[in-house]
Amino acid sequence: MSLPVYFELSWSILSTIGLVTFLIAWMVAGIVHLTTITMIPIVVSGACAIANGLCYYAFYASYPVKSRAVAAGFADIFWFIQEAGLSMYSYQILAKVLQRRQKTVFMLLFWTCIAVIFGCRLGILISRIEEIQHPENSLQRRINRLHMAYFVMIAVVETISAFFLLRTFTKAKRASVAIQSWTAKGLFELLSRSAEIRLATLCPIGITRAITYSFQATAQSATNTASQLDRFVYTLECLFPMVMIVDVLASKLTYSRATSTNSDRSRSRANGGTGPAPSSNANGIEVEFSIRTEFDSPKRSNSKAIRLASRNSNSEETIPVASHGAEVGHSASCHV
Structure with missing residues (x-):
């Protein structure tokens, strides 16, 4: 055979x-x-x-x-x-x-x-x-x-x-x-x-x-x-x-879309535009968002988190995130 x-x-x-x-x-x-x-x-x-x-x-x-x-x-x-x-x-x-x-x-x-x-x-x-x-x-x-x-x-x-x-x-x-x-x-x-x-x-x-x-x-x-x-x-x-x-x-x-959107917002504010105003809620929560990826600058620090903090109490919770080893490089904060 x-x-x-x-x-x-x-x-x-x-x-x-x-x-x-x-x-x-x-x-x-x-x-x-x-x-x-x-x-x-x-x-x-x-x-x-x-x-x-x-x-x-x-x-x-x-x-x-x-x-x-x-x-x-x-x-x-x-x-x-x-x-x-x-x-x-x-x-x-x-x-x-x-x-x-x-x-x-x-x-x-x-x-x-x-x-x-x-x-x-x-x-x-x-x-x-x-x-x-x-x-x-x-x-x-x-x-x-x-x-x-x-x-x-x-x-x-x-x-x-x-x-x-x-x-x-x-x-x-x-x-x-x-x-x-x-x-x-x-x-x-x-x-x-x-x-x-x-x-x-x-x-x-x-x-x-x-x-x-x-x-x-x-x-x-x-x-x-x-x-x-x-x-x-x-x-x-x-x-x-x-x-x-x-x-x-x-x-x-x-x-790429996220960074492009953030660049447009930064340019608008630099030219005298105003971004969305934070809420004046006295009992609000501060939300801070920060992600980085290795796509564009692999030598950057690997910080990534969403931080939730109450203004009245000193409690704080951090929710770390990562995008597939990617460093999505932008951050923002607001109050709700």
């Missing part, structure tokens, strides 16, 4: 998707500057391209057993980087947004989930190497169960991240409503929708793959309807970095 040609298999297409997305992510990084956020789709897409290429080498090509076992091990490492790396997008935002107790709780939950995900993938890696070296001992059932736990935990970690993101951005959005014509509301709507989209995409992918992979009969082969559905869902997962790229570009566009 002749060996299957590489580009006749779905793994070649998935690897090509990863390669193309990798190149697009680099182009976007060149536009908006290279940051930890823009690095994530680059790393995830590169891992996707390498892992799927190694899959063909390990499970379809006729190479020495030792070489195939090494290729299978590295393929699982790069799959871990690809799939767990998707959650690092939300992590990078929350690491800059959360403070004190919230940050401690989030970090504990997040890294516990990542440790479980890594443990599951390590178990899969060892099982596959054993199966390649000893093909008479099928370990597919063990691999399937490990995959079920692996994908469920990916869905869980994204749910945790989305909870903290939506909670923070909702607070910031409510505070920004106090500034009637302030463009911050649009920014927080963008960030909230972005978190909702990631949650609505990655969670179904994780849950669906946990179900479909339980029916996997042969290592890395789509031999039944469930395994074909699993391959389809994994294809969507390979395309997910495009969502991150669109999100980064949307943040850049929102930032």
Whole structure:
């Protein structure tokens, strides 16, 4: 029986998707500057391209057993980087947004989930190497169960991240409503929708793959309807970095519009115009908004917060925010 040609298999297409997305992510990084956020789709897409290429080498090509076992091990490492790396997008935002107790709780939950995900993938890696070296001992059932736990935990970690993101951005959005014509509301709507989209995409992918992979009969082969559905869902997962790229570009566009609006206001006031007068409410709340991003000046300080302070009481609450590692450089204050 002749060996299957590489580009006749779905793994070649998935690897090509990863390669193309990798190149697009680099182009976007060149536009908006290279940051930890823009690095994530680059790393995830590169891992996707390498892992799927190694899959063909390990499970379809006729190479020495030792070489195939090494290729299978590295393929699982790069799959871990690809799939767990998707959650690092939300992590990078929350690491800059959360403070004190919230940050401690989030970090504990997040890294516990990542440790479980890594443990599951390590178990899969060892099982596959054993199966390649000893093909008479099928370990597919063990691999399937490990995959079920692996994908469920990916869905869980994204749910945790989305909870903290939506909670923070909702607070910031409510505070920004106090500034009637302030463009911050649009920014927080963008960030909230972005978190909702990631949650609505990655969670179904994780849950669906946990179900479909339980029916996997042969290592890395789509031999039944469930395994074909699993391959389809994994294809969507390979395309997910495009969502991150669109999100980064949307943040850049929102930032540009906000700074343009603020420049117009500053010019108008410098020419004798008057801005919106603050309310004279004696029991009002002072709202101070300040965000910075790394898009235009990466060396600036990374200050970002909405500060709510009561005039009568000395109480003060700070709601820190961040725009995808972006430094949205403008600030304002008003009284309501």
